Amino acid sequence: MFVAPPGYQPIYNPCIPYIGPINGGLRSGMSIYIQGVVPHHVTRFHMSLMCAEMDGSDVGFHISPCFQGWDKVVFNHFEGGRWGSEEKTHHMPFRKGEAFEMVITVIQEGFQVKVNGKHFHMFNHRLAIERICALQIGGDISIQTINVIGGGFPAGGYPGGQMGGGYPGGMAGGMGGGMAVAMEDGMPGGMGVVMEGGMGGGYPGGMGVGIAGGYPGGPGGYPGGPGGYPCGPGGYPGGPGGYPGGPGGYPDGNMPVVIGQPIFNPTVPFSSLIPGGMSHKKTIIIRGMIPLGANRFSVNFIVGRSRDIPFHMNFRVRDGEVVSNSMLSQIWGSEEREYSFNPFQEGQFFELSIRCGTMQFKVFVNGQHLCNFFHRYQHVHHIDLLEVDGDVQISYIHF
Template structure:
């Protein structure tokens, strides 16, 4: 059983800034880009660019540029043929010096809708076609923990998704690994020969989004994640898992453990029987993560074996829960955390997710 991330949902963790990387398969309407990061106390400005090609000189479909300069503002813009267009200045600063942030850019028919720390901020209307976007650049006074593109154009899955050109990753990037390694970038962007003129040829990206890309995306037979993410749900949260759980299904939960937190729980339930098939119970004060199930109204044997608990007060977490035919595999920040073998509840009966306790959830995606 393979437990690789479904194609298109391999986040980038802790990229070096300045960052330059591809968005495999590009963007499409309904896609979203999720950022988790922080800005230093002495910030002056930083930027995020969505690029229409593989280099810093490519056209820029979106330039997002917070500036702390005495007249704090966020500047939006675009650039075509090396010429900047008219700026849109939003004289409101959603970032705080020395503090962490979460930002989501949702690609709608109208433009890029920005939500920062759970609040709607601004929509930047499209000036260049969304389909041209195939890369991302980040620079300035910012630290990034996570970048995740959700619902894009395949991220290695498609075999011809871009109009006029094959954007599939049939051979991957030359050089194989597309993690945070610095290649020489001489290979160019494969499969772009017949695409948009000047968009994807030439230098290639020095680093990139995702894991090993050697011969196409590993595990590319896995299903895509469906639907839009749920942002900032109230706690306690109780919701239906669309289509229920099944082998190879992945649930991503991102959030924060507040200061003074005691414990919280994440439960996967079968609503017909009321059984809790999988109970995850991080206890911040005790430094343990308890796992269990409750079948027929009775709790089973607790599992506690783990090294140091990754759920610390004041810390973000990025949890990936992947369902296999005989067990769940749980990953934290991209690293394996523990396995939990299925007990008596049938996987296909699991159709509900509950989150409760001392936790703030920013993002749930099935």
């Protein structure tokens, strides 16, 4: 199963119309990242940052691309049952039949909107951003990923001060309480994470993770079993007692969060120090797009002082292959390339999540497990450099 780092909880392929919480509310410095596809039959769609998870509530920011007649995009807010004054542009960055990515960044002055990596619009605040706690999406649109980035959660707990024993809601002695992790790194074909002490309506579903049939269809499993992800009772994101809102929560009232702000739209080749160096359970998330005509790109985890590459991934788009390897003492090791699927296609957006475990790296793409790569270099804490190169456009990188 996809084990998201604490504070990073993407939502994949939500049903439209969609309405869901922004846990802890919005604050300056946070971003909302949305990937989707505009269908050929589109007339209009909309996204709203709302003050409650219900129709008719106040809206701090509303964007509505319209494709009827002369294309336009409308921006507005809604307060006390009335719409405010419209802002609109006839520059249309969304294209029928094409994928897009939109980033809404909260800054002190307002909402800064980027589409496909380019600045699109600035909408000045009309309501206090602290009131905004929900996202609504409707109309003719298909959404692949929603993610709220940065900011963490306010002191006093997640998401509203109801912090008791488990993680993050209603987990009957769950994470932080009576939970044990077995085979944290898993084995090829193994069970991965096994929960003891019960999840009682927790995340992702009622019976634990990956057992009794596990992935994808067992009871309590991911994503199809009763109580599972995303629609079962107690599941993610909306079931009673489930993630994110029930009483219970993470121990001590402080949920760990993804550290620091992501790096948006870096140039490729990209090279950056890994903050704090590599460590067990550290996760690095890379979002991007494969441009048309792409051949291959690579991701390298490097020991800066020796230039050893303990973990190398080569995504060969034209060949339909993903190859993993290591280069130690200037000698390449044996390649690994037996993967169940290849999600990297020209013109497609992707989310790559690489988690360092005690025995191996775990790689997930778009929420699905791609591969494990057992450590060939035992001093993972010496890995301090990330490099990305080749035919790829990067939307953001988050350590």
